[in-house]
Amino acid sequence: MEGLCCGPGYASPSEAIRAPSEKLLYTIAIYTGTGIQKPDYLATIDVDPKSESYSKVIHRLEMPGIGDELHHMGWNACSSCHDDKSMSRRYLLVPGVRSNNIYVVDTATNPKAPRIHKIIQGTEIKTKTNLSGPHTVHCLGSEIIISFLGDAKGEAPGGYLHLNKDFEILGRWENSMGDIPFSYDFWYQPRHNVMVSSEWAAPNTFMPGFDLEEVGHLKYGRRLHIWDFEKKRPIQTMYLGEDGLIPLEVKFLHNPNSSHGFCGAALSANVIHFWKTKNGSWEWEKIIDIDNEPHPDWPIPIPGVMSALLVSMDDKYLYINNWLHGDMRQYNITDPHNPVLTGQVWMGGLLGKAPIVNGVKIAGGPQMYQLSLDGKRMYVTTSLFSTWDNQFYPEIRTNGGVMLMINCDVKNGGMKINEDFVVNFGNEPNGPSRCHESRYPGGDCTSDIWL
Amino acid sequence: MKKITIANRNNATYEVKGNKPLLLELRSLGVDLPYGCQYGGCITCAAKLIKGKVDQKSQVALNNRQINDGYVILCVARAKTDCTFDIGVESHDKLYRNPFIDPLAPHELKADIASFREIKND
Numbered sequence: 001m002e003g004l005c006c007g008p009g010y011a012s013p014s015e016a017i018r019a020p021s022e023k024l025l026y027t028i029a030i031y032t033g034t035g036i037q038k039p040d041y042l043a044t045i046d047v048d049p050k051s052e053s054y055s056k057v058i059h060r061l062e063m064p065g066i067g068d069e070l071h072h073m074g075w076n077a078c079s080s081c082h083d084d085k086s087m088s089r090r091y092l093l094v095p096g097v098r099s100n101n102i103y104v105v106d107t108a109t110n111p112k113a114p115r116i117h118k119i120i121q122g123t124e125i126k127t128k129t130n131l132s133g134p135h136t137v138h139c140l141g142s143e144i145i146i147s148f149l150g151d152a153k154g155e156a157p158g159g160y161l162h163l164n165k166d167f168e169i170l171g172r173w174e175n176s177m178g179d180i181p182f183s184y185d186f187w188y189q190p191r192h193n194v195m196v197s198s199e200w201a202a203p204n205t206f207m208p209g210f211d212l213e214e215v216g217h218l219k220y221g222r223r224l225h226i227w228d229f230e231k232k233r234p235i236q237t238m239y240l241g242e243d244g245l246i247p248l249e250v251k252f253l254h255n256p257n258s259s260h261g262f263c264g265a266a267l268s269a270n271v272i273h274f275w276k277t278k279n280g281s282w283e284w285e286k287i288i289d290i291d292n293e294p295h296p297d298w299p300i301p302i303p304g305v306m307s308a309l310l311v312s313m314d315d316k317y318l319y320i321n322n323w324l325h326g327d328m329r330q331y332n333i334t335d336p337h338n339p340v341l342t343g344q345v346w347m348g349g350l351l352g353k354a355p356i357v358n359g360v361k362i363a364g365g366p367q368m369y370q371l372s373l374d375g376k377r378m379y380v381t382t383s384l385f386s387t388w389d390n391q392f393y394p395e396i397r398t399n400g401g402v403m404l405m406i407n408c409d410v411k412n413g414g415m416k417i418n419e420d421f422v423v424n425f426g427n428e429p430n431g432p433s434r435c436h437e438s439r440y441p442g443g444d445c446t447s448d449i450w451l
Numbered sequence: 452m453k454k455i456t457i458a459n460r461n462n463a464t465y466e467v468k469g470n471k472p473l474l475l476e477l478r479s480l481g482v483d484l485p486y487g488c489q490y491g492g493c494i495t496c497a498a499k500l501i502k503g504k505v506d507q508k509s510q511v512a513l514n515n516r517q518i519n520d521g522y523v524i525l526c527v528a529r530a531k532t533d534c535t536f537d538i539g540v541e542s543h544d545k546l547y548r549n550p551f552i553d554p555l556a557p558h559e560l561k562a563d564i565a566s567f568r569e570i571k572n573d
Binding site for chain 1 (some may be wrong): 539
């Protein structure tokens with residue numbers, strides 16, 4: 001259905017839900033920090049149940065050098081330029097958090113075997129914009145903005161890189177960072193002229209690994225920021241305090257008329273709900289609070305570490321993970337003030353609830369996930385970030401990461417791990433690698449925004 | 452010239468000038484080393500110094516416990532004397548630690564937030 005009208009993506013979320021099922025997905029796999037001296041790569045995974053190579057890595061696009069730490073990625077175009085015939089969803093922008101390079105990958109010439117179209121060198125980005133530590137990629141119409149967590153020396157707060165549709169550096173996107181101390185994820189909702197950004201930490205703080213004491217020394221974030229999207233400057237800060245320690249992923253509902261959004265506070269393991277009030281200011285509340293769990297070897301109970309969060313295209317379900325506990329959860333958010341737990345599955349984690357899934361020993365816990373447009377198939381990977389993996393799940397070095405698939409019941413709620421699907425990155429040809437974020441060529445539940 | 456010995460690579464030795472970061476000098480001599488940011492911030496290239504002295508004052512990645520355990524950020528560290536290292540992830544046994552099970556004392560934090568250790572005189 002994509003391209004039926006004119007430009008990329010879909011006319012509306014409801015049209016996106018009716019799109020054909022995905023047959024391929026692209027997943028980042030890393031060797032950075034593993035001891036294997038090979039480049040990180042973009043894996044193509046066959047997810048067509050009718051295919052002979054279903055549930056297998058069918059292509060590996062290696063980056064030109066080692067040490068990038070590929071992490072998140074995004075498309076050159078989405079439904080925000082659905083009306084623009086000259087645009088197509090063809091290029092995946094894949095940043096390296098450590099190298100600062102941005103790889104522009106052509107996925108259209110041969111979708112099964114994507115190729116590098118252009119490299120924006122990390123040194124050029126540093127020289128022209130004084131930014132390092134790239135994270136979230138969003139397109140806005142025919143242009144692209146990418147959040148960076150640090151300046152060229154790895155100090156907070158970083159800012160936003162602005163690229164044109166030919167992937168040339170236009171400079172910094174924002175007119176001001178205001179008094180924002182840290183950057184991380186962002187999402188925008190044009191009909192409300194709003195962008196929301198969250199806070200991880202400076203690259204120099206989080207890249208070497210996690211020291212808990214640095215949270216108390218205010219080296220990690222605890223705020224959300226509301227931006228005037230057109231004026232490109234922050235206008236309101238929501239201080240979350242202890243309820244919102246390390247607020248990471250932030251998402252609006254897909255309905256472009258809605259002002260409701262959610263953020264997962266990783267260390268507090270809380271979901272923060274935010275929305276615009278009648279007088280135009282923004283409010284927030286904690287709607288989900290995952291209790292820390294006792295562990296025989298830990299002096300203090302284990303926090304969930306809610307490192308990601310995702311909303312189904314119909315805006316009915318919110319999905320969260322607890323990376324250290326090992327569970328994925330589904331909540332019905334028809335009333336966003338009162339979420340109802342409707343599904344839960346276990347994979348890996350430190351609580352020992354599901355050490356082996358589909359015959360594979362899981363090192364790590366559910367960490368990144370991507371949901372099909374129809375909301376029925378969720379692909380989940382287990383690695384968070386090389387240095388943090390090494391601290392909490394040292395066995396991932398020899399076991400590698402794993403991708404599993406969860407069947408989600410969109411009618412009645414519920415989650416069940418698909419017994420026919422598992423991609424064991426421990427068996428990769430160059431040795432165990434770690435899989436992270438995924439994107440589907442036809443769109444998914446974190447790629448599209450509607451104007 | 453300084454002699455660099457890589458203990459966990461069969462004690463292979465290399466001569467370096469000591470005026471450039473060890474990562475650059477060793478890679479130019481054909482040593483295959485992991486690295487990431489190349490400005491001393493990300494820990495990917497950490498190696499363990501067994502003997503010798505380096506200047507790594509521009510590193511910002513290591514906390515004081517890691518420094519006391521001998522870790523050196525090769526992308527910014529320069530050799531001040533002959534040095535012996537273990538390199539690669541095999542040298543990282545003490546580099547990564549579960550921060551909840553094994554917290555840092557105030558003097559073990561990174562330099563910018565560490566407090567001085569109180570030295571008691573008996």
